[in-house]
Amino acid sequence: MANAPPRKIELDQAAEAVIARYGELSGDKGAFEEALATPLPTCLWANRLRISPDDLAVKLKAEGFEPDPVEWNVDAFRLPATDRPGRSWLYKTGLCHIQEEAALLPVELLDPQPGERILDLCAAPGNKTAQIAIALNNRGTVIANDSHPGRLAPLHAAIARLGLVNITTTAMDGIDFPLTAGQFDRVLADVPCSGEGTIRKGPGKHTPVPENFRDWLRGTQRYLLRRAIDLCRPGGRIVYSTCTFAPEENEAIIDAILSERDDIQLKSPAESYAGTTSGTTSWQGKVYSHDLSKTLRVWPHKSGTGGFFAAILEKADADSSCPAAPASELDAAAQTVIDGFIEHFGLPLNSFDGLRTIRAGRRLKLISAHHVIPEMSQIQASGLTLTNDSAKVPKLSTEAAMMFGNLATRNIVELTSTERTTYMTQQPVSLSEERITLCDEKGYVLVRAEGVTLGIGMLRPDGETSKLESQFPKNWA
Numbered sequence: 001m002a003n004a005p006p007r008k009i010e011l012d013q014a015a016e017a018v019i020a021r022y023g024e025l026s027g028d029k030g031a032f033e034e035a036l037a038t039p040l041p042t043c044l045w046a047n048r049l050r051i052s053p054d055d056l057a058v059k060l061k062a063e064g065f066e067p068d069p070v071e072w073n074v075d076a077f078r079l080p081a082t083d084r085p086g087r088s089w090l091y092k093t094g095l096c097h098i099q100e101e102a103a104l105l106p107v108e109l110l111d112p113q114p115g116e117r118i119l120d121l122c123a124a125p126g127n128k129t130a131q132i133a134i135a136l137n138n139r140g141t142v143i144a145n146d147s148h149p150g151r152l153a154p155l156h157a158a159i160a161r162l163g164l165v166n167i168t169t170t171a172m173d174g175i176d177f178p179l180t181a182g183q184f185d186r187v188l189a190d191v192p193c194s195g196e197g198t199i200r201k202g203p204g205k206h207t208p209v210p211e212n213f214r215d216w217l218r219g220t221q222r223y224l225l226r227r228a229i230d231l232c233r234p235g236g237r238i239v240y241s242t243c244t245f246a247p248e249e250n251e252a253i254i255d256a257i258l259s260e261r262d263d264i265q266l267k268s269p270a271e272s273y274a275g276t277t278s279g280t281t282s283w284q285g286k287v288y289s290h291d292l293s294k295t296l297r298v299w300p301h302k303s304g305t306g307g308f309f310a311a312i313l314e315k316a317d318a319d320s321s322c323p324a325a326p327a328s329e330l331d332a333a334a335q336t337v338i339d340g341f342i343e344h345f346g347l348p349l350n351s352f353d354g355l356r357t358i359r360a361g362r363r364l365k366l367i368s369a370h371h372v373i374p375e376m377s378q379i380q381a382s383g384l385t386l387t388n389d390s391a392k393v394p395k396l397s398t399e400a401a402m403m404f405g406n407l408a409t410r411n412i413v414e415l416t417s418t419e420r421t422t423y424m425t426q427q428p429v430s431l432s433e434e435r436i437t438l439c440d441e442k443g444y445v446l447v448r449a450e451g452v453t454l455g456i457g458m459l460r461p462d463g464e465t466s467k468l469e470s471q472f473p474k475n476w477a
């Protein structure tokens with residue numbers, strides 16, 4: 001896990017073609033090639049809903065990692081390419097999330113503000129959606145759309161692991177995303193692209209992009225950006241981004257949109273970002289608006305990351321925010337279930353303030369009280385599962401246990417680090433009497449280690465001792 005010197009990787013023919021195509025544009029072809037042949041560092045960020053970046057750094061170090069703070073993002077850390085933090089308990093309990101460093105930039109530029117209504121038009125696998133949801137402090141409305149329903153599965157897993165209650169996922173072609181869904185304060189269009197900036201993830205491999213495919217992509221990108229603008233309120237912000245170097249998919253798309261609409265303008269980022277350059281204003285004999293220098297390019301040899309492009313567009317007219325949605329109340333049946341959890345775990349009475357429930361089949365789900373689910377048929381899911389069943393004694397889900405566990409005052413067991421591993425690999429843990437003084441004789445308990453709630457267990461008498469049966473989900477282990 002220690003920082004080993006980066007191993008060079010062999011670039012395939014398609015990657016070499018990318019270097020030849022953009023060598024000059026990159027400003028330093030040799031350094032560009034060198035960077036693409038170097039494995040991509042791992043990047044992760046602290047889930048501020050659960051832990052501060054400083055406390056996460058302490059825990060990462062205790063696990064043998066050597067986190068290096070990302071200069072321009074206070075929540076993020078860089079780790080050597082060979083590290084596998086996704087296997088760590090810190091990741092599995094939602095204290096952090098893994099995301100390519102350059103990919104953090106579009107949401108940074110989108111600058112979501114608490115109380116806003118935000119659309120992520122091409123959201124899967126959902127890393128930027130998670131960033132947005134946390135920037136909104138887990139309240140309000142984030143709509144995460146993608147045209148490929150199956151690609152939203154990692155987002156649904158992240159929602160549970162990170163404890164996010166302000167997201168609704170929808171699965172439809174973003175080009176046709178209904179205008180009747182209402183307007184959004186900010187829209188992210190992180191569009192499908194030729195992915196040339198991800199060669200280091202390959203590693204060293206790239207799927208060549210035939211010209212006709214690039215033409216198809218360009219059409220899709222342009223239509224998606226048009227829709228994103230239409231869905232944004234006057235005075236609101238749109239961020240267009242790709243993970244490719246091709247000016248045809250970046251500056252040229254923005255240039256074309258600027259020339260066809262007079263209700264938008266490019267905006268410069270509020271601050272400078274290390275490792276970025278301005279977008280280009282010409283490419284292969286074509287000249288773009290000089291305003292394109294307000295866009296940002298992330299170059300691997302300048303930033304040490306993958307490649308990215310991002311542009312901030314602001315929509316003209318009145319600067320009026322979307323009306324805040326009124327808060328909804330809990331229904332009586334849900335209130336009974338919640339009262340049961342409050343009583344059993346000794347939770348503060350206000351633990352569920354600012355939240356409401358909805359039903360999805362047998363599941364009771366928690367969502368932010370101000371979250372508005374759009375009226376459209378392509379809804380996939382909203383919120384986070386509170387309980388999976390309608391049994392007489394409902395069981396708190398692992399994701400809800402992780403969310404509220406640290407507020408509990410009874411029916412809690414504290415595990416050692418060895419026992420934590422045992423519990424998280426679904427093995428029983430034997431506990432002596434003095435370890436369960438906060439617990440009823442048997443039943444569901446919250447399981448904690450090092451001040452972090454890991455999930456739920458079932459405590460049963462077992463001769464002189466008690467046995468904690470792990471309820472940690474197999475597919476999270």
Ligand SMILES: C[S@@+](CC[C@H](N)C(=O)[O-])C[C@H]1O[C@@H](n2cnc3c(N)ncnc32)[C@H](O)[C@@H]1O
Binds near residue numbers: 124125173191
């Ligand atoms: C660059 S990826 C998005 C990455 C994502 N924003 C993240 O940070 O995890 C582009 C996504 O666009 C989706 N997509 C492609 N065509 C689309 C369309 N017409 N409408 C909506 N999504 C589309 C793809 O399925 C893919 O998941």
